[in-house]
Amino acid sequence: METLVHILPMILGVWIAFIGLTQLTISNWGAAPFVGLDNFIYGLDPNGPIGRQFYGTVARTIAYTLLVVGFSWALGMLGAVLLSTRFRGRAILRTFFIVPYALPHFVGAIAFAFMFNQRDGAINHVLVDQLHLLGDRPFWLIGDNAFFVVVVATIWQMWPFAFLMLLASLQTVPHELYEAAALDGASLWSQFRRITLPMVRSTNAVLLLILCLWTFNQFNIPYVLFGAAPPESATLISPLIYQQSFKNWNFGVGAAMSVLLLIALLAASALYIRLVMPKKAEVA
Amino acid sequence: MIETRGFKLFRVVGLTLLTLFVALPVYIIVATSMKPLEDVRGTFEWWPSRITLEPYVEMWATIPLFDYFINSLVVSVIATSVSVAIAVIAAYALARMRFRGQRLFGMVILSTQMFPGILFLLPLFLIFVQLKSWTGVQFTGSYTGLIITYLTFALPFSIWMLTGYFRSIPFELEEAAMVDGTGRVGAMLRVILPVAKPGIIAVTVFAFNTAWGELLFASVLTNDKTRTLAVGLQQYLSEVDVFWNQLMAASLAVSLPLLIFFLMMQKHLVAGLAAGSVK
Numbered sequence: 001m002e003t004l005v006h007i008l009p010m011i012l013g014v015w016i017a018f019i020g021l022t023q024l025t026i027s028n029w030g031a032a033p034f035v036g037l038d039n040f041i042y043g044l045d046p047n048g049p050i051g052r053q054f055y056g057t058v059a060r061t062i063a064y065t066l067l068v069v070g071f072s073w074a075l076g077m078l079g080a081v082l083l084s085t086r087f088r089g090r091a092i093l094r095t096f097f098i099v100p101y102a103l104p105h106f107v108g109a110i111a112f113a114f115m116f117n118q119r120d121g122a123i124n125h126v127l128v129d130q131l132h133l134l135g136d137r138p139f140w141l142i143g144d145n146a147f148f149v150v151v152v153a154t155i156w157q158m159w160p161f162a163f164l165m166l167l168a169s170l171q172t173v174p175h176e177l178y179e180a181a182a183l184d185g186a187s188l189w190s191q192f193r194r195i196t197l198p199m200v201r202s203t204n205a206v207l208l209l210i211l212c213l214w215t216f217n218q219f220n221i222p223y224v225l226f227g228a229a230p231p232e233s234a235t236l237i238s239p240l241i242y243q244q245s246f247k248n249w250n251f252g253v254g255a256a257m258s259v260l261l262l263i264a265l266l267a268a269s270a271l272y273i274r275l276v277m278p279k280k281a282e283v284a
Numbered sequence: 285m286i287e288t289r290g291f292k293l294f295r296v297v298g299l300t301l302l303t304l305f306v307a308l309p310v311y312i313i314v315a316t317s318m319k320p321l322e323d324v325r326g327t328f329e330w331w332p333s334r335i336t337l338e339p340y341v342e343m344w345a346t347i348p349l350f351d352y353f354i355n356s357l358v359v360s361v362i363a364t365s366v367s368v369a370i371a372v373i374a375a376y377a378l379a380r381m382r383f384r385g386q387r388l389f390g391m392v393i394l395s396t397q398m399f400p401g402i403l404f405l406l407p408l409f410l411i412f413v414q415l416k417s418w419t420g421v422q423f424t425g426s427y428t429g430l431i432i433t434y435l436t437f438a439l440p441f442s443i444w445m446l447t448g449y450f451r452s453i454p455f456e457l458e459e460a461a462m463v464d465g466t467g468r469v470g471a472m473l474r475v476i477l478p479v480a481k482p483g484i485i486a487v488t489v490f491a492f493n494t495a496w497g498e499l500l501f502a503s504v505l506t507n508d509k510t511r512t513l514a515v516g517l518q519q520y521l522s523e524v525d526v527f528w529n530q531l532m533a534a535s536l537a538v539s540l541p542l543l544i545f546f547l548m549m550q551k552h553l554v555a556g557l558a559a560g561s562v563k
Contacts, residue, residue: 012407012410012411075302075305078298078302079298079299079302082295082298082299083299085295087295093299093303094550095547095550096303096306096307097302097303097306098546098547098550099306099310099543100306100309100310101546102493102542102543102546102547103539103542103543104493104496104497104513104514104535104538104539104542105493105497105498105499105514106497106499106514106517106535107313107497107535107536107538107539108309110313110517110531110532110535111309111310111312111313111532111535112309113521114312114316114528114531114532115308115309115312117528119325120324120325120327120328120528121328122308122312122328122330124328125327125328129327156305156306156309160306164553188288188290188291216400217400217401217402219400219401219402219499219500220497220498220499220500220514223499223500223503224499224518227518227521237400238400238401238402238500241400241402241403242402242405242500245402245405245406246504251406254406255406258400258402258403258406261400261403262403
């Protein structure tokens with residue numbers, strides 16, 4: 001049943017890419033004409049306007065994913081390592097750090113939309129009124145700055161998940177290892193590199209894959225920040241397909257982009273699983 | 285880790301920065317939700333000069349917030365409970381029984397995490413349109429379509445996590461129960477489920493959170509009557525005036541149930557995640 005529910009839409013999705021589906025034919029989509037590769041040619045031609053936008057968006061989404069996953073992992077690791085040590089108040093911090101992840105996905109983005117608001121937001125207040133770093137209030141949610149905002153907002157929401165997983169994994173590392181290493185004179189940094197990192201390796205393999213996929217496919221945060229029409233600098237792949245399909249009613253083009261994406265994600269994930277994933281962490 | 289003075293300093297700095305990063309948006313939500321609208325506009329105030337609870341009253345009238353709340357609750361609760369029930373059974377089968385195609389099944393489940401929801405949106409929409417013309421049941425714009433969708437998206441991850449969790453439970457536990465005369469199902473219900481509680485809680489929280497915050501499918505598959513919170517809250521923004529204070533108040537109000545649930549389950553969550561992902 002599971003297979004049915006997912007595979008069927010996937011096959012249908014591929015089929016849509018080859019038919020001329022429009023607003024008019026959507027209620028009786030079985031009758032839409034077969035158009036062959038037209039959608040692909042129209043939507044994915046690197047020299048056409050839509051094609052150029054598509055490849056630009058793919059490149060941008062990859063950059064976005066690398067930034068978000070890199071920072072989320074690093075912050076999660078930092079938090080997890082520091083909170084694995086004993087000190088007063090660590091239980092409170094441990095709970096507090098999960099808050100962004102525990103909020104509904106749209107709430108964090110709403111907060112960032114307000115903070116980066118050009119006229120009323122906290123960020124411009126600090127930069128312009130308090131620190132006097134800038135003369136004019138810059139726009140953050142339109143223009144080139146928008147990319148930065150969507151990256152920060154996503155990291156804010158994503159890092160607690162890395163933190164949770166790594167914290168759980170660190171609890172399995174025996175304390176004696178560190179004591180022995182310290183006796184041998186290993187510095188804290190080399191303890192981290194030689195003990196901590198190898199011990200969480202299998203968690204990392206799964207965690208990084210999941211973080212990458214979640215980030216690459218991100219829709220909620222840009223949608224809340226920018227609405228259905230994001231600025232060019234912050235257009236990610238999922239919102240682009242959404243825009244093509246449900247704003248421009250180019251269902252075929254949206255589907256053609258989806259098919260290409262599907263193949264790319266499949267290939268990348270298969271490669272990753274083959275190369276990086278330890279046998280132990282595999283599902284079956 | 286053995287603590288030196290340098291490490292302690294590093295810890296203080298690191299944790300302070302992380303705390304500020306997490307706290308800033310949270311503080312702004314809380315502070316803004318208690319300001320009158322005039323104070324929200326114009327120059328930002330770090331410390332509210334006037335505190336009012338009016339946004340918490342007015343937010344119900346600006347948009348049909350209560351209806352959205354009920355819609356979200358219905359969809360999320362049904363989708364979560366059904367998906368957890370199915371996931372427990374499927375994961376148990378995966379963890380304990382050997383069958384042909386097991387490896388393939390596992391890969392299919394993991395692969396569903398790979399694809400953006402957007403890939404499924406249009407096909408699902410078309411399938412729902414078709415199903416309606418065959419069966420007469422309204423899927424788009426109704427709870428049913430959304431519930432089915434959330435169900436199918438929460439399931440793979442839940443099954444995957446729980447399989448790992450069940451594997452970490454020694455088989456001898458059930459054997460002992462079965463020797464004592466309980467059947468396989470009885471052994472699962474009475475022995476495995478209590479032991480697997482942290483894992484089950486972890487996937488429940490995950491499934492509920494996913495459904496509660498989902499925007500993409502909700503924006504296409506709901507209408508005015510079935511709109512969920514995630515989509516509905518956008519309406520504070522689309523008005524000519526942006527009611528930031530009410531929006532923050534509403535965000536906080538709809539977050540609280542989830543937040544409390546999450547934090548209460550926190551301990552189990554860490555344990556559940558650890559076992560499910562690592563094993």
